[in-house]
Amino acid sequence: MTSIALSAGTSEAALDALVHAVTTNQFALPDDGRVLFLRARDGHWWGGHSRARWVCQQSFKPFADALERSGLNVAEPEQDARFPLVLILPPRQRDEARALYARAARHLAVGGTVAAAVANNEGARTGEGDFRQLFGSAQVLSKHHCRVFWSTPDADAIDAGLLAQWQALDRPRPVGDGRFVSRPGLFAWNRIDAASALLAAHLPGTIRGRVADLGAGYGYLAVELLQRCAEITAIDLYEAEARALEPARINLESALAELGREVPFALHWHDVSRGLPERYDAIVSNPPFHQGRADQPELGLAFIEAAARALEPHGRFFMVANRHLPYEATLAARFSRVQTLTIQDGFKVFEASGTQA
Template sequence: MSMAGVFAAPAAALAALFVPFETARLARPADGRVLFLRARADVRLRELAQPGWLCEQSFLPFAEELSRHGLRVGEPAVDERFALVLVLPPRQRDEARALFARALQHAAPGGIVLAAMANAEGAKSGEADLQKLAGPVQQLSKHKCRVFWATRDEAAIDQALLETWLALDAPREIAGGYVSRPGLFAWDRVDCASALLAEHLPADLHGRVADLGAGYGYLACQLIARCPRIDAIDLYEAEARALEPARANLARAQREAGRELAANVHWHDVTRGLPERYDAVVSNPPFHLGRADLPELGRAFITSAADALVPHGRLLLVANRHLPYEAHLGQRFETVRTLATQDGFKVIEATGVRA
């Protein structure tokens, strides 16, 4: 299944981000070195980017897209400074504030931190936050987005706020004793759909199991607690920021269960298939990106699960009741059963993988 177009770049915010250069409000750095946090690939970026640009992106499909376009992807060194730091802030405010703090930290003295956000995604709050942190900002509006920037001035920076906001991205304990961090899926709670799936995990699941789109690892922890015959578990997650919390949660789950098993966390795009074979696969697959429903994402997860299951294997997934997965499941499995429906969700078990 082709996923082309599913992860399309936010064209309006990206286009708006470069308007200050097109209108000569800002000039690109003479040394050609630019840091782009939460970078996204598009035609305009390819036109502007130079070899000295460094693009940071923790979501693997976006990172791979940047690489395919010939852009350099990685993380800056702790003490690395840039005359220009570009930012596409997320909607989640703690996560965005931490990103503004990192951007300012990596800006050289006199350097510029430049951000663009859609008006409907918290642009006004984002501009206010950057001003609180860095001092006076300039701004313009374009493409239903707000573009705003600040110059790094040591005297204007709120140093205490900088330290506080840098810490906002650190993994932290949430309800239930799990470790998570802002911006992950259902980051500050146990997702009710995942909890429903956990309640219906068959106790006789055994052998090697995969959790697709694992997030901070809730379902994997429930597998360890509820299914004593599992002896290996692989977590697959495309968001790199989830990997550290997931590993911490897995270690705790094994301690609490009083047993050790082969448990591994992989930074991986599930839509591209899985590298191993499994006796069972569990998933609360993503079905949207931003605010758009994208059921093809869930169907891609189902395809990858079916391809990775051994002939006797089982797929257990939870989804919103309105999502039309049954037809696709029927194409890949002999038997498809609904185990539960509750609060707008459905838990489905699929067995008998079709070749």
């Protein structure tokens, strides 16, 4: 699954603080209007400044969609592109944030300014320290229980060795016992999630045909399906965090090579809550259930609805959830047969079939 809290990577307050720094002229917007905004967010007043030439990078699909609905250019910057201003909303995970600082340095024009904002309770002090370590110095503004820090570094102020080291932090790497690769900042990025492992242990070998994994993360459940179910003919992985797709591809290719099988698979950068474009014989999911620090069970409910609409009439849905989440009523409303396969270690696993309107 994807933890929306981790994928979102920042609080609304950090964005508010960054906007405040821009609109109060703590640092200047460039005359040519060219800005790179890493982990960009929208929905806030920017003082009437045109954003026509901004490049907004956002790997989390719901946020990327919101930016596009506002008419902004959502894209990955070209490798050799340089910008006079780079804005950053760093994520909480430290290796991921350091890699993002390195990315900002790579795209910063000579004489340009780089600025970041982090909420105090999301690691602002640590983030500022890392920022200073890479860029050499920082000016700081405190606002909305956040810190905004920025620098206009000299060309020789950025440590080239540290820059290369931090750039490498975002590359897919082996985790756990080496069966999988992952990257920092993904949900349960450096381990096998206990809930997903419990779901995998209760997946029957009779699953067959076209299968989907909703909120697939780095591909753990998809690999388990392929290893357990010999009659799967195709598998689709749906994931809202684009950074998970490369590790998932590597993990599926490795698993299929080890199994000596050729099973078509597809990776979809997709917001599951908006529905699925295909129909399936079986669907599995460990859905997200929180944004920030608060439970939002409606996210899991949206996954149940999407699965029910995308299943073939004979299809089966398997999901795991934290024990306290109220999913039973929606499962009963959308499926004629719902079975609790297990309740243990704070989790519950369901099998549902017989979709109902």
